[in-house]
Amino acid sequence: MAYVAVKGGERAIDNAHRWLAEERRGNPEVADISTAQIAEQLGRAVDRVMAEGSLYDPSLAALAVKQAQGDLIEAAFLVRAYRTTLPRFAAAEPVDTAEMTIKRRISAVFKDMPGGQLLGPTYDYTHRLLDFALEAGFTPPAPAEIPAEPEAMPRIHDILGGEGLMEQDAPSDAEPFDITRAPMQFPAGRDARLQSLARGDEGFLLAMGYSTQRGWGGSHPFVGEIRVGSASVDIVPPELGFAIDIGDVELTECQMVNQFAGSKTQPPQFTRGYGLVFGHSERKSMAMALVDRALRAAELGEEVKAPAQMQEFVIYHCDNIEATGFVEHLKLPHYVDFQSELETIRRMRADAEREMMQQAAQ
């Protein structure tokens, strides 16, 4: 495959982008939307762009949403491009999700969890009826408040861990693989897979997770816990030599609990798939946890037969920036490629016709 430089489109491109800017702005009689409005009022879109753009910065993500006219994959692409312009100062200490300030925390397996079930600001149990009050401009009443004492919110495996019925985390201080610094290799470690999934396309992961539920590599999942809240980020700058807290990130964590029949070395117990995503994004964190568990098939001695269990298939195709690049590059000039294909087809047709004439003559 070859690309040939084609000149002569500069003015057309400039004019196309001028028109794009006008179209992006829309009807000038309608007020311009501010990035602060996007960050405040389209928070889930901003969260998705931060997760898939792999950069936590709500105001930048809001700008990207505005610039991309709400095309969230284009917005994530803008954010990814921006991050390449900045130096990395440090890698943070792993966030402690047990210590998050929690807005929402639910479990589908334990009714009476220590710390309770907190619904938080959720779309669950809404009727999915369009609310025309929002169209008219509506100021909601203040949320209800109940005095709260800080209460420990143990994770699901800390509750069931005692009996050995649930797989425990294996703590490790190993330096994690970084897919932004080193090329992916297969089989990939769980660290590299989780990093890929955390910035993977929500739609792709949702479909892959769904496929496991429909029998393509199923492992009978339960939502052990979902928690949404903010966690502080600590770094240890070398010039200080001690940990400092540099601010908060909002996160959604999903602990999926799955059946496991046991293996030669392990008794039957529940295993877990894990999802952790920037922002409030339950669907993404659940899909990530389903796919994380499916990708552990080989490690757990299960037969790898469904797409969601295949590392190369999932990891190489979950990134919507890469996928967009390769699919959309088809729009670029392929004039010479196509010309040569055209000539090949003409030659093949001429050969076939000649053969048919010869056969008819015999």
Next chain:
Amino acid sequence: MAEAAKTPRQIWMSVLARASAAELHLHLQDAPQLPDFRTLRGPEAGLVMVRGRAGGGGAAFNLGEMSVTRCTVRDAEGRIGHAYVSGRDAAQAELAARIDAALQNPDRHDALQDAVIAPLAEAQSAARQLIQRKAAATRVQFFTLATMRSDS
């Protein structure tokens, strides 16, 4: 990092990291003027790689980056202040570094602590408590319905 285990400097740095430049300016009006300073580095924008742990408590993995601004200053009294703050607010990072330097001076510490750190810490804590109270109002209070059959 558990709050109880933090040193005073770690606490004030975490408070400064969560305060906007506007908030810092506002509270600095109630304190003696900060000493003159020279920037040794920045303020400059960069990234910090945020990490999680597989399963919540297992091996670390890279989750994604966050934007961070850092600044280092030396003030006229010879003290060096550092700031690393989330986001891209250069004015916040520079002020946070200047306040960090000044807070290390015992002659200035108490006034700044009272005028800047204490009220900001209180506001930040109040914001967290507000979230906890709203969350508590959405706590599910389960009760069991005893079903009775009348055809026995």
